[in-house]
Amino acid sequence: MGRLPAMLARGTLRGTGGRAPVRGFGGSPRSRSAMPSWVIDRYGRNEVLRFTREMAFPAIQFPNEVVVQVHAASLNPIDLSMRSGYGATALNMKRDPLKIKSTETEFPLTLGRDVSGVVMECGLSVSYFKPGDEVSFKPKCLSHTEAASLPYVGLTAWSAINKVGGLNQSNCSGKRVLILGASGGVGTFAVQLVKAWGAHVTAVCSHDASALMKKLGADDVIDYKSGNLEEQLKPLPLFDFILDNVGGSTEKWALNLLKKWSGATYVTLVTPFLINMDKLGVADGMLQTGVTIGSKTVKHLLKGVHYRWAFFMPSGPSLDEIAELVDSGKIQPVIDQVFPFSEVPKAFLKLEEGHARGKTVINVVDKK
Structure with missing residues (x-):
């Protein structure tokens, strides 16, 4: 956790000096080849x-x-x-x-x-x-x-909620937040983060994760397996912020659950950015991505809500803030x-x- 200028070794699953060592494997970068x-x-x-x-x-x-x-x-x-x-x-x-x-x-x-x-x-x-x-x-x-x-789920959630979504400790209190796909790595972190900042949290997961969501602070827990999810969410008061870890068909109806003309924001972590680059090449892939996000942003602005994509963003200062929340007991792994x-x-x-x-x-x- 914290501020890291650069991680020298590439990837995670390596041994001492760059990444993960096997049991009992010691030494230093200079003593082993x-x-x-x-x-x-x-x-x-x-x-x-x-x-x-x-x-x-x-x-x-x-x-x-x-x-x-x-x-x-x-x-x-x-x-x-x-x-x-x-x-x-x-x-x-x-x-x-x-x-x-x-x-x-x-x-x-x-x-x-x-x-x-x-x-x-x-x-x-x-x-x-x-x-x-x-x-x-x-x-x-x-x-x-x-x-x-x-680190990865924490900074991904922080990117979506704070950097892209604009929520922070000063403005989150009392806001209604919906988290789709709440029981995964990013979701469990996101639930705790916005709850630590004073939000009212609605978590969507399967029934067997309900107890975990309550333990992490979710105010309402919706079981997506118990019926049509859109119909289960419609009767609830509208939301100020939605974090979508699921993608797919959720994007077609989830934005209708936001408060209109109030600055409410939908942020999805499921984007075609890298897929476009893999399929179309760097230039055409970036162009296609820009066209897609631009058209969707304008379309939803006209409907009175904000539409955003978010990605993992490395940030030492953000990790330092996350570490403080962990040390204070507000976020747990x-x-x-x-x-x-x-x-x-x-x-x-x-x-x-x-x-x-x-x-x-x-x-x-x-x-x-």
């Missing part, structure tokens, strides 16, 4: 995951980079999608924006977005961290396993299941089953 890692050599389903002990330790290439020994890592739905090739165009553009090395490949590719661990080495311009710091200033009340479950590093493929299969109650986490070292 290889580390254990889970990688993929091609896109596909779970069978493409491969364990290797031969991944090279990362070397600091820029002065603002750090090397981290990872104690725990967590999986997100985007890792499943990337395993199958989602976002490959954007990934390669980021890796080689000028196409100077266009003959090279992104493989072997290490998946993963979240880690909690300890800084091992710092670049010359890094002043915010020093070796031995728990990255990134992990809340002291959390284990590494718990802390690894928060929600973990569905923990797997050892040797069972990474099983963790992917668990995530692929869907209907998770919070996060799937990889425990990388013995100590919690």
